Amino acid sequence: MKSEARAEVWQGGAESIQASAELLTMPRPDLHTPPSFFEHAELAPSSLKSPPQDAGVEALVLGRTPRAGGQEAERMFDTLRNAVLDQRLPPGMQLKEQALADAFKVNRALVRAVLARLESARLVEHRPNRGVFVATPTVAEARDIFAARRVIEAALVRTLTAVATPAGLAEMQALVEREQAAYRSGDLRAGLRLSVEFHRLLARLAGNSVLGNFLEELVARTPLVVLSYKGSDTPSCALDEHSAIVEAIAVGDAERAVTLMDAHLNHLEARLESGFRAASGEADIAAMLGLAPAR
Amino acid sequence: MKSEARAEVWQGGAESIQASAELLTMPRPDLHTPPSFFEHAELAPSSLKSPPQDAGVEALVLGRTPRAGGQEAERMFDTLRNAVLDQRLPPGMQLKEQALADAFKVNRALVRAVLARLESARLVEHRPNRGVFVATPTVAEARDIFAARRVIEAALVRTLTAVATPAGLAEMQALVEREQAAYRSGDLRAGLRLSVEFHRLLARLAGNSVLGNFLEELVARTPLVVLSYKGSDTPSCALDEHSAIVEAIAVGDAERAVTLMDAHLNHLEARLESGFRAASGEADIAAMLGLAPAR
DNA sequence: GCGGACAATATTGTCAACAATCCTCGTCTT
DNA sequence: AAGACGAGGATTGTTGACAATATTGTCCGC
Numbered sequence: 114m115k116s117e118a119r120a121e122v123w124q125g126g127a128e129s130i131q132a133s134a135e136l137l138t139m140p141r142p143d144l145h146t147p148p149s150f151f152e153h154a155e156l157a158p159s160s161l162k163s164p165p166q167d168a169g170v171e172a173l174v175l176g177r178t179p180r181a182g183g184q185e186a187e188r189m190f191d192t193l194r195n196a197v198l199d200q201r202l203p204p205g206m207q208l209k210e211q212a213l214a215d216a217f218k219v220n221r222a223l224v225r226a227v228l229a230r231l232e233s234a235r236l237v238e239h240r241p242n243r244g245v246f247v248a249t250p251t252v253a254e255a256r257d258i259f260a261a262r263r264v265i266e267a268a269l270v271r272t273l274t275a276v277a278t279p280a281g282l283a284e285m286q287a288l289v290e291r292e293q294a295a296y297r298s299g300d301l302r303a304g305l306r307l308s309v310e311f312h313r314l315l316a317r318l319a320g321n322s323v324l325g326n327f328l329e330e331l332v333a334r335t336p337l338v339v340l341s342y343k344g345s346d347t348p349s350c351a352l353d354e355h356s357a358i359v360e361a362i363a364v365g366d367a368e369r370a371v372t373l374m375d376a377h378l379n380h381l382e383a384r385l386e387s388g389f390r391a392a393s394g395e396a397d398i399a400a401m402l403g404l405a406p407a408r
Numbered sequence: 409m410k411s412e413a414r415a416e417v418w419q420g421g422a423e424s425i426q427a428s429a430e431l432l433t434m435p436r437p438d439l440h441t442p443p444s445f446f447e448h449a450e451l452a453p454s455s456l457k458s459p460p461q462d463a464g465v466e467a468l469v470l471g472r473t474p475r476a477g478g479q480e481a482e483r484m485f486d487t488l489r490n491a492v493l494d495q496r497l498p499p500g501m502q503l504k505e506q507a508l509a510d511a512f513k514v515n516r517a518l519v520r521a522v523l524a525r526l527e528s529a530r531l532v533e534h535r536p537n538r539g540v541f542v543a544t545p546t547v548a549e550a551r552d553i554f555a556a557r558r559v560i561e562a563a564l565v566r567t568l569t570a571v572a573t574p575a576g577l578a579e580m581q582a583l584v585e586r587e588q589a590a591y592r593s594g595d596l597r598a599g600l601r602l603s604v605e606f607h608r609l610l611a612r613l614a615g616n617s618v619l620g621n622f623l624e625e626l627v628a629r630t631p632l633v634v635l636s637y638k639g640s641d642t643p644s645c646a647l648d649e650h651s652a653i654v655e656a657i658a659v660g661d662a663e664r665a666v667t668l669m670d671a672h673l674n675h676l677e678a679r680l681e682s683g684f685r686a687a688s689g690e691a692d693i694a695a696m697l698g699l700a701p702a703r
Numbered sequence: 704g705c706g707g708a709c710a711a712t713a714t715t716g717t718c719a720a721c722a723a724t725c726c727t728c729g730t731c732t733t
Numbered sequence: 734a735a736g737a738c739g740a741g742g743a744t745t746g747t748t749g750a751c752a753a754t755a756t757t758g759t760c761c762g763c
Contacts, residue, residue, distance in 0.1 A: 183536050210715070220748060221715095222517075226524055233528035241478050242715060242754050257618040264563040264619065323552040324559065327622050478716095505745070515718055516745090537724050537745060 189217050189227045197236050197247065198309060199302060200336050204249040208237060234330050236337070248337055255338040259382040262331050266312065266378065267371045269319040269328065270358065274367040281318040282363050288314055289356045309336075311355055338385065354380070484512050484522045492531050492542065493604060494597060495631050499544040503532065529625050531632070543632055550633040554677040557626050561607065561673065562666045564614040564623065565653065569662040576613040580654045583609055587650065604631075606650055633680065649675070 196202045213224045228245045231237045237245045250258065273281075288311055295304040312332050316325035354377045361370035491497045508519045523540045526532045532540045545553065568576075583606055590599040607627050611620035649672040656665035 209713095211713095222747065225521075225715095229521060229524050230528060233525060244715070244755095254618065257616045260616055261618040261622070264559060268559040321552045321555055323549065323556040323626070327556070331618070504743095506743095517717065520746095539725095539745065 185219055186223055186227055190230055193231060194236065194333060198333055198336055202247045204247050204337055206247045208245050208247065235334055250334065250338050255385065258331055258334055258338060259378060263375055263378050265324055265328050266315065266374050269315050269324060270362065270370045270374045271367050272319045273315060274362050274365055274370055276320060277318065277362055285314060285359045289359055292355065480514055481518055481522055485525055488526060489531065489628060493628055493631055497542045499542050499632055501542045503540050530629055545629065545633050550680065553626055553629055553633060554673060558670055558673050560619055560623050561610065561669050564610050564619060565657065565665045565669045566662050567614045568610060569657050569660055569665055571615060572613065572657055577658050580609060584651045584654055
């Protein structure tokens with residue numbers, strides 16, 4: 114388990130990717146701390162109702178994490194999740210337990226638990242006695258994901274128009290600002306990340322954590338779809354569309370905001386339709402080998 | 409299955425419930441087989457796309473399940489899930505690993521995996537070094553769940569109005585029929601179960617498996633909310649409302665169907681509002697002791 | 704030269720023992 | 734007598750070894 118972490122974390126089933134473990138464990142402090150905070154704030158109430166009097170001290174203990182296990186698992190989950198979000202983990206790639214255990218310096222049981230969580234989030238697929246693989250959404254799933262996003266984000270935007278505070282609006286505008294700046298400076302990866310963050314922010318400001326978590330899952334799965342059927346890393350979201358949505362919300366025009374969001378997602382999905390047609394049916398081994406899609 | 413499964417599966421933290429393991433493993437062939445089938449059909453593709461040529465033989469092997477582990481886990485998950493759905497597992501009750509392992513005749517590792525899945529579905533909460541407990545949704549969560557259901561079911565109903573086949577309509581009508589029959593015959597539990605099944609059927613017929621899975625999760629969590637803040641086991645869904653929705657879909661009046669569904673869920677939530685007000689703030693120990701809500 | 708059976712290896716799945724933590728209850732102190 | 738303290742038991746968390754399975758490479762027969 115200890116030993117050199119130069120172990121090959123994965124080897125693509127068809128792509129035979131070889132990457133050092135640092136690809137996953139690289140610092141990126143600005144990336145993996147804020148999302149983990151969001152995650153914690155949203156879905157880790159832990160001490161819910163049973164003993165209301167010592168909830169404070171309990172939370173304190175949890176903050177220190179008596180044993181590193183839980184925190185390690187969280188870090189691992191976030192790292193892998195962000196790797197999928199950044200499209201550093203190609204769909205179909207196998208994630209081997211021992212390799213991940215070595216990379217993260219934990220035992221296989223913990224790896225297994227984290228992989229189970231990722232499977233619940235539909236980011237990986239588990240084939241019995243075979244292993245877990247980065248999810249490769251089918252065409253039908255891809256369309257369903259976009260349909261679901263249209264439904265949920267429209268609802269969030271409509272709610273947000275009603276409940277948005279000046280502070281929230283400022284937050285949104287600042288984020289769009291940063292996003293545009295990133296794209297202008299040529300940092301595509303940062304732009305894409307902020308673009309995803311924009312949708313997450315919508316969910317958080319709308320105040321419905323249930324829908325927020327759903328959207329969170331969908332947003333995380335979207336890059337998988339994009340990579341499965343496109344291959345190009347063009348920016349996922351047109352920036353002016355984001356800022357237009359924010360403006361509609363600020364003005365209080367709910368219907369316009371909803372329409373814009375709907376168009377925004379349609380726009381995004383439309384780019385994939387050609388890819389859908391190309392890849393539907395046969396396995397896309399041709400594309401994985403870098404060849405033009407056969408037939 | 410055989411032998412004495414008299415082990416105390418749980419002992420409530422505040423209620424000190426003692427129940428025999430038969431409560432979980434009891435036959436109910438009509439209950440846990442159909443849902444598990446549905447579960448399989450929906451969210452266990454396993455062999456998704458990678459090798460399309462031998463998918464048949466692979467599925468065959470999976471059908472036999474070379475080792476019983478995976479199938480056992482599925483059975484366990486469904487049983488526990490249905491137990492929550494039937495409100496046989498009170499919110500806050502602890503689920504102990506060894507007891508469950510004894511009851512299901514599996515080792516703790518498998519129990520642990522299943523509990524992790526249940527946690528991902530928000531049906532249980534995991535407190536580090538403490539154990540897992542049946543989820544006790546907060547008031548805010550409860551409202552969010554209903555809001556999310558309104559959003560998703562409205563979308564499903566609207567879609568369904570467009571794509572419903574005669575066969576699908578017949579299926580829905582038959583289900584409503586059975587539901588009403590169950591309520592008339594006084595079998596509340598069967599009625600409630602069919603009532604839940606109605607919402608699941610909507611999701612399936614609408615053809616969006618992503619939204620379907622989300623709704624599945626929400627529907628499973630709803631009884632938890634109901635039990636947390638109501639305590640009464642009145643039927644969750646008014647039957648005539650179900651049949652009215654089906655009729656609107658059959659006629660093709662999407663807006664009317666959506667409005668009816670919205671009203672239906674509002675109606676359901678409205679019954680809980682009093683409970684919300686009563687329980688907001690302090691823990692509802694009065695209700696848990698069988699007393700009238702204090703103050 | 705080619706296809707299929709067979710062995711070697713790598714990987715996942717299972718299990719039981721051990722360690723750490725939390726809860727309960729008895730005892731001691733004030 | 735009431736509260737603090739600590740030992741004991743119960744429960745969760747962790748680790749490593751072992752078994753079962755899939756995959757890959759090799760050899761033999763055709």
